[in-house]
Each structure stands twice: as structure tokens, then as C-alpha cells.
Amino acid sequence: MIERIKQLEEQARALEPAREQITKDTITFAESHLKDIYTTKTYFDEDPGGQGFLDSPIQDTGVELEHLLQTVHREIDQSGINAGAHGHLGYIPGGGLYASALGDYLAAVTNNYAGVFFASPGAVRLENQLISWMADMVGYPDGYAGNLSSGGSIANLTAIVTARDAHDLRCEDIPKAVIYCTHQMHHCLLKAIRIAGLKEAHMREIPQDGQHRMIPDALQEQINHDRADGLKPWMVIASAGTTDVGAVDPLKEVGKIAKTAGCWYHIDAAYGGFFMLLDEMKSLFEGAAMSDSIVLDPHKGLFLPFGTGAVLVKNKQHLLDSHFYMANYLQDTHSADAELSPADLSPELTKHFRGLRMWLPLKLHGLAPFKAALAEKIELCRYFYHKIQEVPNMEVGPKPELSVCYFRYLPEHGDPNDFNQKLLQLIHKDGRVFMSSTTLDDKFLIRVAVLSFRTHLATIDLALDIIKSNLEKVIQADEVIS
Numbered sequence: 001m002i003e004r005i006k007q008l009e010e011q012a013r014a015l016e017p018a019r020e021q022i023t024k025d026t027i028t029f030a031e032s033h034l035k036d037i038y039t040t041k042t043y044f045d046e047d048p049g050g051q052g053f054l055d056s057p058i059q060d061t062g063v064e065l066e067h068l069l070q071t072v073h074r075e076i077d078q079s080g081i082n083a084g085a086h087g088h089l090g091y092i093p094g095g096g097l098y099a100s101a102l103g104d105y106l107a108a109v110t111n112n113y114a115g116v117f118f119a120s121p122g123a124v125r126l127e128n129q130l131i132s133w134m135a136d137m138v139g140y141p142d143g144y145a146g147n148l149s150s151g152g153s154i155a156n157l158t159a160i161v162t163a164r165d166a167h168d169l170r171c172e173d174i175p176k177a178v179i180y181c182t183h184q185m186h187h188c189l190l191k192a193i194r195i196a197g198l199k200e201a202h203m204r205e206i207p208q209d210g211q212h213r214m215i216p217d218a219l220q221e222q223i224n225h226d227r228a229d230g231l232k233p234w235m236v237i238a239s240a241g242t243t244d245v246g247a248v249d250p251l252k253e254v255g256k257i258a259k260t261a262g263c264w265y266h267i268d269a270a271y272g273g274f275f276m277l278l279d280e281m282k283s284l285f286e287g288a289a290m291s292d293s294i295v296l297d298p299h300k301g302l303f304l305p306f307g308t309g310a311v312l313v314k315n316k317q318h319l320l321d322s323h324f325y326m327a328n329y330l331q332d333t334h335s336a337d338a339e340l341s342p343a344d345l346s347p348e349l350t351k352h353f354r355g356l357r358m359w360l361p362l363k364l365h366g367l368a369p370f371k372a373a374l375a376e377k378i379e380l381c382r383y384f385y386h387k388i389q390e391v392p393n394m395e396v397g398p399k400p401e402l403s404v405c406y407f408r409y410l411p412e413h414g415d416p417n418d419f420n421q422k423l424l425q426l427i428h429k430d431g432r433v434f435m436s437s438t439t440l441d442d443k444f445l446i447r448v449a450v451l452s453f454r455t456h457l458a459t460i461d462l463a464l465d466i467i468k469s470n471l472e473k474v475i476q477a478d479e480v481i482s
């Protein structure tokens, strides 16, 4: 038996390889990726990558790292969206702060367990400090709790479940419960409502003003109407920066109505939340502190690599009531003087120590460059919004409140939707920048979302040039046809 154990040990030791060369190779790979990040394409309009993985199954014998890195480069980095690139102006662009990657590296190397205070008090305190920092920014008084999640969708789900339990919504109550939002609300909330078993609740899309913001009077009217019909107004969801157009609902007016009606007030600030760091934007977010729960996405507004969202709940007891469990095998993990643990505040038990990837860049760089970058994004979007209107026959949406705007070209003849789809296809083919589209009132619109920390003035000028030159191409092609 000893002989066999030793034999197995010998083989298993391959899992503790010599580190020097593979670390060097990995850093070389990362450096070569970053060296080209301002010149490489943002969108590769080619055959989807990844086929190569199918030809290379997982097997008993290992493969040289160099070969694997080549595969990653070929199969992943050369197709689809280059999400870390400066030209990413689609959807809500991702970040990818290098310091955050180092935090991830350290979190993985040490593998500290940040789920429970007992297991790593330091790691849990670090995450709680980040929660407190965000709660202060929102303006929550003491008594809140929160959690760093994998993203905004899970953070929103956590809030919905908490709201359901806080109002003790039972099966028989659900068909009478009413949820208020706008058509602009992010679809992950609809998903969350369904996952939380609430799909039978009534959804009310409250009309919006010309800037795609909820009209408070219309909300009040709808609540009155529903109450008169014997329904139970239960939850109001406002957006602080819609994904589609960057609209911020009037948080204070909506909050007052929600509170008076006895509704749970949830704010989805996944995209827009961190603009609250800017003094000049504070008034736009007035009323955020009235919410019962709010969601922010550090992997958007703090430029972190994908994988970090956050939920804050004003009354920590509600978050605990939905998520705290005691198990026999965890009996030594809870003590009276312990701090709140992430495992008691979210569905996760074992989790990535995601606090480090957020804390390291915030501490290393300080807040000043983050604020500058956020203010820069707003200015860049305004700059684009003005410049694009210098092109004749361009139609734009309302002046951007944050860093998203949209436009479309109105051709002399033909269907504008077809025209703008063709224009976007050519922009995608070019690939140096990436934009996405949306449809509002049956109009096909091209969106520009500025949030990558690598997007600067040169990127926006490049985007304008690309739009103009491809516009000419579509116009000429149309003239040939007609």
C-alpha cells in the first residue's frame, strides 16, 4: 500500500510544477496582448473561433504551455469582441484594469476563503469595507448590508429575493402583487423575477418622458388604479442609467411615491451607479438613498475585468433573513463578535475572493483617476453627440445624461432601418471600433456607449471618421441600386 501511495504521489506532484518558466511565458503572452491593445481591432467579423478546442480534447497527458497559449490566442483572442480594447463602444463596454488582474492572481494563488469571517477575517473585512464605501457613496445610513456578486444580474436577483421575503410575499399573494418599472428596465430583472417565482405578478411599464425617464405622475396614477382594482402594489424598480440609452429615472420623485405606497423601492444602477462619485453628477442621483436596495456593477463603472457586481440592502436584517443558514458542519464558524460574512448574505458559500480585484486598483491608484476617467467618459459622449450632428441628415436622441447616446441616418429615399443596419454592418466589418444597436419605437438606432477606461478622444474621432466614411459607402451603394 505504501508503495502505491508513493507512486501516486510521484505522479500527482506534476500539479506543483516549476513556476519560473510558465510564469514568464504567461506574462510574455499578457504583455503581447496589451502591447497591441490600442492598435488591434475591437471586433473581428470573421468565422467564430473556438473550433480548435474541439480538435484537442482533455486527455491524460499534459501539453506544453506555449502551445496552449498559442491556442488561446488563435481560438479566443482573434474572434468576436476584443472587450478590453479602447474601441469598444457597444452594449456597456467592459474594463480590464491591470491592477485588478494582479488582485485576481493573488486571490487565486493564496486561495483565501472569503465566504466566512472565521475562515479569513481579513478577506471578509476587506469585502465589507468595499461594501461600506459603496453604501456611503449611495448615502445609506448605518444598518445596511451588501454583497459582492459575480455581476449585476445576480446582484439584482439577490435584491428581488430579499424584497419578496421582506414583504412576506406568499404564493397566494403573488397573483395580486404589482411591480412597476419602465420599458427601459434591464431584462435581467425580468429573469430575476421569474427565477424568484414571481412570474405571476403584474408588471406595469410606466410611460416615459422624452428622455426615456419614468414619469412620476403616471406611476402614481397606475398605483392608485391598481389599488382600486384590489391589487397590491409591491415593488417599484427605477433605473439609474438604463443600458439602452443611459436614462436616469427621477429617483427622488419615484422614491417618494414608492415609499408612500408602501412599496419596496429597488434601483438598478448597474451601469450608472459609479457616476455618483462625481460631485457634478450628485444631483442626478438624488434620491438613491431612499431605495431599499440598489445594484452597482464595479465591472462597468470601476473598469474592473468582468466578474464583479454588488448589491446593497438598506436594512441588513432583510438580506440576512433571505440568505442566512446555519449548518451543523459550520458550527465553529459563527461567533457573537464575528463580522457579517458574505456566505450569510448571498446564495454563495464557497466563492472567489473578488474583493481583492476591486480593492487593489482603488488603493493603488487612489480615487482621483477613477473620477477623472468617469468625467472624461461623460464629456466624450457629449462630444460625440455634438460632432455626429454636424453630419447632414443625422438624427440623434436626447442629450446624453451619462455616457450613452444613439443616432441614425435619415436617407433621402428608402427605409431608414435598412440603411442604418447596412451602415452598422460596415462598421462591424471595419472592426477598429465596435458599436451596437437598439430599436426604439420601431426605429433601428446605432448606440455609442463610452465606458472603457481605454477610450479617449482619439477613439471617438476615429469612430466619427469610420461612421462618415462608411456612410458614404452606403449612400453610394444605394444610389447605384436606385
Ligand SMILES: *Cc1c(COP(=O)(O)O)cnc(C)c1O
Binding pocket: 092, 150, 151, 152, 153, 154, 186, 188, 239, 241, 242, 243, 268, 269, 270, 271, 272, 297, 309
Ligand atoms: C449590465 C446591466 C445589468 C446586468 O448586469 P451584469 O453584470 O451584466 O449581469 C443590469 N442592469 C443594468 C442597468 C445593466 O447595465
